Amino acid sequence: MKKNWVGYAFISPWIIGFLVFTLYPFLASFYFAFTRYDIVSPPHWVGMTNYRMLFTTDPQFWKALGVTFRFAACAVPLGVVLGVGLALLLNLNLRGMSLFRTIFYLPSIVPTIATAFVFLWILNPEIGLVNRLLKNFGIEGPAWLQDTAWAPWSLVLMSLWGVGGSMVIYLAGLKDIPTHLYEAAIIDGASPFQRLRHITLPMLTPVIFFNVVMGVIGAFQYFTEAYVMTRGGPEDSTLFYALYLFQRAWRYLDMGYASAMAWILFLVVMVLTSLIFRSQRRWVHYEG
């Protein structure tokens, strides 16, 4: 320990930051979840009341949970399919491929807020790009973000805009697949589809697994786009869990209630992640 103190001194900013800004709030929120707390007055112990109310008397809680589950169920698989698909296309040995890779990756590094504002215009029913394009084909596009039926799908569509981030990881995974497997398959007369089905996808499953886990966690924390673009509307159709939690905490000064919500979210994500981990034995193939 004495020998390493210089090393500890150098990483102390991170250690202090972690203790003060992550570990302490994490533990404190566990306590606040059992209190009535408005951040200004001292917390007042209320036992399980916050949890009881969330489960028994708060329809918004269930609504928010449902919206988030539906979003995760759509956005994560679509993100995987599109990410893998793009990576396969960008893995071809064609001229100028590095340029295409850059182009597809670029959207994922644009700040979320900027993307949200761009999409507010793109999805504008009257002057937006999407509806103008549709109009060229004689299709009257929907009101996207103002339409109860379309608003959640608009956000799913928008989430695919940032698929370049996971695509790069898939691409790295594809590069990692040993070429001798393909060579052997070609000698055996395997068609391109068979090679994809029996070599590429199985060998890519560890990367897909990683992206699914990260995608599910990200989907349950979905906030910024909904906060900027829809504020949970129309008619609560985009009332994501994190958005409702934020409203309860910062608008209605119900930090105790919001802390209980945060812990439920934590448990939901933990359960889902562990289920995905348990399922990996059936579909994830590791080399060797």
Add this chain to the structure above:
Amino acid sequence: MKAEENGTSTRRQWIRNAVGITAATALGGYAAFSGGARRIRKGRKEVRLWHLLGAEWLEPVERAVARYNESQSRYEVVPLLITDSEADSKLLLSVAGNDPPDVMLVWTQGTSVWGSGGLLQPLDTFMTPEERQRFLTEAYPVVRKSGWYRGHLYGITMGFDLFVCYYRPEHFREAGLDPDRFPATLEEVVEVGKKLDRFDSSKHITRLGFLPQTWENYVASFGGNFYDEKTGQVTLNTPENLRALEFLVETRKRLGLNEVIRFQSGLPSDSGASWPFISGTFSITVDGEWRVEQMRRSAPKLEYRTIPIPPPAGGKSLASFSSINYLVIPRGARNPEGGWEFTKFWTGLDDPEAAAEFFPWYGWMPLFPRSAKTPVYEAWLKTVPQYRTFLRVAESENIVTTPPVPYQLYLMDWITRADDLAMRGTLTPRQALEQLEADVARERQRRRDLGYAE
């Protein structure tokens, strides 16, 4: 041994360098971020003012602050612009962190929420008996009633919004109507609006004659309210409130929800000269008093008129909803007395005549009719005669504001939600109000169970 010494010496040098670089970075950062701090004149106490008045309002605020700083030698007000979206959380965190401003201008209609939560200091405790008397007898009715919670004043009005009809006379003439004879009832305004509507070849709206929107803006005209001052109870599902909502829904049906959404989403922002009323996209619209000054600056030659919202049959005249800008003094303020002194100066509580000059700078309503009768205010009114309509409405008792209950932010969010549900046709107006009442009752019960103040 020597190698060990060398190693120790190199390590020491390393640490010295690391400490030096860290200290230099910290000092550099401090210098960079403290560069904008204003110097406090000797012998004065600093008063930190946080406000939300950016863009064209920033310069007038700084002018008012400079005027105050020159008017006395005890305090130095230092204004800081806070963005609207983060103002509430900044206030909350500053109080929690025990470093709040000494006075803050807020827009959120949440003084009861913050007052009941202990975020704000009651301003009535700073008032002298004379100031209290002046405030309660001389201020406009809506001003003297607003900002109170459980007998304490947690926010003092600094400008308040009222809503009246704006209309374009040339559209009336073009449609063969007499602009000097504006309809006397709300129902007649709807009929006139139909004559002023314009559509393109695809039957999409290009100009909206009149489309009443936002339930809260019409509740007062129908004789409704969201709060009963006598009983101290929230009133939601009342016949008057229902009539107001039904009126809005019926009028919307004429054009169709999707068509209205489409039309509105194609409108530009409503700031400066972009406001669609200026471009002629609306013929009659209900909007607030700040538009008058906006149009004086952005479209000085535009012909337009204002008139109080005509009452519906059996309704109330000179009625409006009002949202209010409040000056508040947060708990834990280092210099609340200084904050209060500036508040009195800026609002005109200590001298309504002297403060009169500030309000035209923003195009805001003063707190006292006396301010509006000063030569400086009269001179401004001559340049914007349309503003007199707002002063007439301000004298009225038929003004509805956000109920002073500790869950008022929740309440207003749910009122907006009920409005939306009814307008979209998801629920009938009656169902929307029944659901609103049930939702609010459930929230109140939840708060009771958690031990929050009622």
